[in-house]
Amino acid sequence: MPERGPDERQGAARRALPGRRGRARRRDRRALFLAAAGLALAGGVLAGSLPPGPLAGSPEAGRTRATEARHADHGPAPAAVPERCADGRDPVxxxxxxxxxxxxxxxxxxxxxxxxxxxxxxxxxxxxxxxxxxxxxxxxxxxxxxxxxxxxxxxxxxxxxxxxxxxxxxxxxxxxxxxxxxxxxxxxxxxxxxxxxxxFETGQQLLVPDDSPIEGFDDSLDGMRVCRANGSTAARLLDSESHGAQLVGADNHLDCLVRVQLGLADALMTDGALAAGHLAQDPSMRLADTALTHExxxxxxxxxxxxxxxxxxxxxxxxxxxxxxxxxxxxxxxxxxxxxxxxxxxxxxxxxxxxxxxxxxxxxx
CATH class of the missing domain: 3.40.190.10 (Periplasmic binding protein-like II)
Structure with missing residues (x-):
């Protein structure tokens, strides 16, 4: 593997951790991404494309901020362990x-x-x-x-x-x-x-703006709008866990990123590997927590x-x-x-x- 310079290595380390430096500077860049964000929703056609299925959810009017109170009915975050099928077989x-x-x-x-x-x-x-x-x-x-x-x-x-x-x-x-x-x-x-x-191996993670109050898969999600791609493992996880968030559906995870950039969602959940691409596109975002699943x-x-x-x-x-x-x-x-x-x-x-x-x-x- 070619040797990378110290700037590249430090950049990789910053993007891999929720608490990165220089957040104020990257927040200033955020406006540049918002100007072009709508373009990503339009997409394009390769050799062809299939029509999208119906949305599983949509943004609700208004924006409810997270409360400071912690709710006992919110279960713990799922453990990041490999799945095992009912018959004992390893799905991989x-x-x-x-x-x-x-x-x-x-x-x-x-x-x-x-x-x-x-x-x-x-x-x-x-x-x-x-x-x-x-x-x-x-x-x-x-x-x-x-x-x-x-x-x-x-x-x-x-x-x-x-x-x-x-x-x-x-x-x-x-x-x-x-x-x-x-x-x-x-x-x-x-x-x-x-x-x-x-x-490839990865896991589900929350991606949020740098200045977001969301800390992870906990009560800081209460009342927040979390976007996930319909039919994804992120959707399955969010649909099965107690978290207090309002769920927003989209056809693709990039559509979720755009919704966050446009203020139509507060966070998105996707594979950590895919989140790397989002961080490369928009460095004003950050990972809110460690991986929640092993996939x-x-x-x-x-x-x-x-x-x-x-x-x-x-x-x-x-x-x-x-x-x-x-x-x-x-x-x-x-x-x-x-x-x-x-x-x-x-x-x-x-x-x-x-x-x-x-x-x-x-x-x-």
Whole structure:
């Protein structure tokens, strides 16, 4: 990994902690972001897009500030531990890696094109570069590696922008071959779609303006408006916990950031990894607390496409592995290009590495 200067390292450390210095200076910058904030809500079209689903909530008129009293009916913050399914299975376990061309792989090859659902609004993960006009990011690097392994060099990929709550319907209905869109692997989702092994680990966190009174997932949320993307694990967490906040729904987590910038919400909850992109876009924001959950991203596919799942897992095996002469893995090169500046502080953090793959027993149903 290339050595970064002290300014970059200090910047990464500041962004990773709720109590950063220079807040007054960054608050002055906030007006610059508000002028352009509305543009993000409009979005754009890649090769195509799916219509959004209905909003699960909307901002309520008026703004109720948090009270100083603490309420006993507000439960403790959820523990940041990995999920375990009802049958005892670890949800990050996937099918063993194998490059066997079954019906799903053959369909893609006959078509000569891989169709992938992505997010076009996730800075650092999947977005259109203003410099080149190309779709780029950490997720997009993985998509291209999968496409070239399936179809060869110069593989054709059709990117389809999908709202958060349309990811599973798009896979179920065969609109896309796979979704690579910072999608957390959960037991509930395994009932509807299949996942690859994990390619990134993260957790839910609250993102708030620098001058916000919100301190974390506690009574400081009482009466506040918290935005989350419909169909996301953030929505599931907020819907299941007692917190006293008013919930605001949006099609994508970037829409939530814009709502906070425009004063239509007081905070947003999203994956800490996605929050890194928001902090890069708007340094007047801060993380309010440590991660509330432990989650892993996976490539999602149709439940019936087990051959494609195994193929993608074989690609991920190579993607995580160092080169033959000890060169950094493709995963590490992509991490360093997109995420290291905002998620990694070499002074305090262990060296970044991809999650270790976990596989199901082939004899299990």
């Amino acid at each position: 376990e996937s099918y063993p890696p194998a490059r066997i061309a079954g019906s799903a792989v053959e369909d893609i090859r006959e078509r000569g094109q891989l169709v992938v659902g992505i997010d076009q609004n996730s800075y650092l993960w999947g977005y259109r570069s203003p410099q080149t006009g190309e779709i780029v990011g950490f997720d997009i690097d993985l998509v291209r590696a999968i496409a070239e392994d399936l179809l060869g060099p110069g593989a054709e990929v059709r990117f389809l922008a999908i709202p958060t709550d349309q990811r599973i319907p798009a896979l179920r209905d065969g609109v896309v071959d796979m979704v690579v869109r910072t999608m957390s692997i959960t037991c509930e989702r395994w009932e509807e779609v299949a996942f690859s092994t994990a390619y 892993s991203y996976g490539v999602a596919m149709n439940l019936a496409d087990t051959d494609l799942v195994s193929w993608v897992n074989a690609v991920l095996e190579d993607y995580r592995a160092p080169g033959p002469d000890g060169e950094p893995s493709e995963w590490l090169r992509s991490y360093d290009r997109w995420l290291a500046r905002y998620l990694y502080d070499p002074a305090t953090d262990p060296p970044p590495a991809p999650p270790e793959p976990r596989y199901r027993d082939p004899t299990d149903p």
